[in-house]
Amino acid sequence: MLHRLEFLDLQAFILVAELGSFHEAAQRLHLSQPALSRRIQKLEEILEVELLERTTRRTRLTPIGTDFLPRARRMIEEYESSILGIRELATHQKGTVTIACIPTAAFYFLPSVIRGFSEAWPGIRIRILDVSAKEGLERVISGEADFGINMFSAQSPEVSFTPLLKDPFVLALRSDHPLVDKPRIEWSDLEQVRLITVSRDSGNRILLDNTLSAEGIRLNSFYEVQHLSTSLGLVESGLGVAILPRMTMPGADHDSLRARELPKPRIQRTIGLVRSNSHSISSTAQLFIDMLLERWGNSACT
Structure with a gap:
């Protein structure tokens, strides 16, 4: 809650600084002037400086306020860009899928799935950890890998196994x-x-x-x-x-x-999909898993 209030206080400060008027800024923000004044006062108390000089006729920035204004704008820009980044992740425009895969299976299972996945979601990067069965299991359990492709013999109570191929x-x-x-x-x-x-x-x-x-x-x-x-x-x-x-x-x-x-x-040996029982699968990784199962899920008994 504190970070959200600070963000709104920054917005209020920037608007007052740009308009030079509490009255106009309050109208833009749909706030009363006393409420706007409290936001600015709270921001100044947090920073322990005076940002604005208020007179009966006009409002202007103090020297410290002048220095702080571009910093406040950068904070707002970074916040908005991070929100945009989260939205891109949610809509699968960006992101990374990390797969811990035994090397032999990497060549066999992954190229065709990666090709189709990259065509569907070109902004999502694929990171393959081609490691031993034991190490692959550890990477999935620790959460370093979203999921793994591994042997059935390399199992643990901390993961679930979905067979793909004998x-x-x-x-x-x-x-x-x-x-x-x-x-x-x-x-x-x-x-x-x-x-x-x-x-x-x-x-x-x-x-x-x-x-x-x-x-x-x-x-x-x-x-x-x-x-x-x-x-x-x-x-x-x-x-x-x-x-x-x-x-x-x-x-x-x-x-x-x-x-x-x-x-x-x-x-x-039975090769299959390994997922952690304690770490949730990201929606981006789930997209890859769905495509992997669609391609190989019917081969488990062959």
């Missing part, structure tokens, strides 16, 4: 590897080859290890990298094979990489 794991091979043309891949085929894996704290690695351990399957994890893209680079160099989500693989027309289906037990 992503099976495949065997990544170089095109000249002996297993490329084998009619059917068995787990026993992979016991002696060098397996390129991601670090043990990766959500993908945890999912893979847990599934194989439950079935008593032991593979030769020879190389360990931090990122799935690095493991593909090593596969392409002929250093080994990798088991990774199909989403991470390049297209079928890639010159040197091939994907083969794995035997049972089938390993797959």
Whole structure:
């Protein structure tokens, strides 16, 4: 309330200064002259200075009042521009949507949605935090990200999860590897080859290890990298094979990489939309979520 009264007091001061008359300013503001005088007096008390000299014939600015007038105008302009900014946000003319997304899903899910979203709301910026599953979850929980695209295994009671797509794991091979043309891949085929894996704290690695351990399957994890893209680079160099989500693989027309289906037990991850249970979603972010669900929401069971 205090800030609102100060704003109105500033308006009153500016109008009196511009018109040089309490009478005319009171009429413009639809106030009585005593009410207008109280506003000016209150402003002077807050600032602890005299802004106006009042005589029976005219009103003029004191030297301090002359210095303060352009500052008061800037305060009004800043206030009005901030109100305009809020209106632009409310009408989705401006704003930022921040998405915490695991890197592989960023390439798969987001480009088509961003393209349509930017055409519909060109003034809204998109900020993508391409981070690990664990870090992405933390960004959503902290409120740094409006929402996330993450794995189902990386969950917390502090978020809700909406599935978007099931992503099976495949065997990544170089095109000249002996297993490329084998009619059917068995787990026993992979016991002696060098397996390129991601670090043990990766959500993908945890999912893979847990599934194989439950079935008593032991593979030769020879190389360990931090990122799935690095493991593909090593596969392409002929250093080994990798088991990774199909989403991470390049297209079928890639010159040197091939994907083969794995035997049972089938390993797959569920990718979905992650929202905080404690932070409300901005209307701008909700627009993006609606478009994302419209594009991918029917793919959760595929």
